[in-house]
């Protein structure tokens with residue numbers, strides 16, 4: 001699963017962006033339609049919610065050929081600014097199938113909670 005996907009590809013409502021810019025993860029998993037139905041139209045849904053969906057590999061601009069370049073970049077950026085991964089991982093509904101976690105490990109989850117898919 002891609003943990004930061006556009007609404008058009010979303011199947012899971014992963015979390016909400018708090019006023020502090022952190023992700024409040026939704027568990028257990030809810031379908032993306034729950035978020036999309038309450039999203040309104042005043043701002044892009046991806047700026048207020050985190051949505052997950054199937055990783056589309058070669059049709060995504062972040063795909064490097066063998067892994068997700070966005071997950072790699074998110075982890076590297078967080079390490080530079082904030083340091084090592086936290087010991088307590090967030091309660092997340094997609095960890096078993098998350099591509100960022102599979103490729104980057106626990107550090108992905110620490111960085112993930114700071115990601116806003118559409119941060120315009």
Ligand code: SF4
Nearest residue numbers: 003092095098109112
């Ligand atoms: S990186 Fe971690 S917290 Fe984020 S969606 Fe994947 S498993 Fe969940």
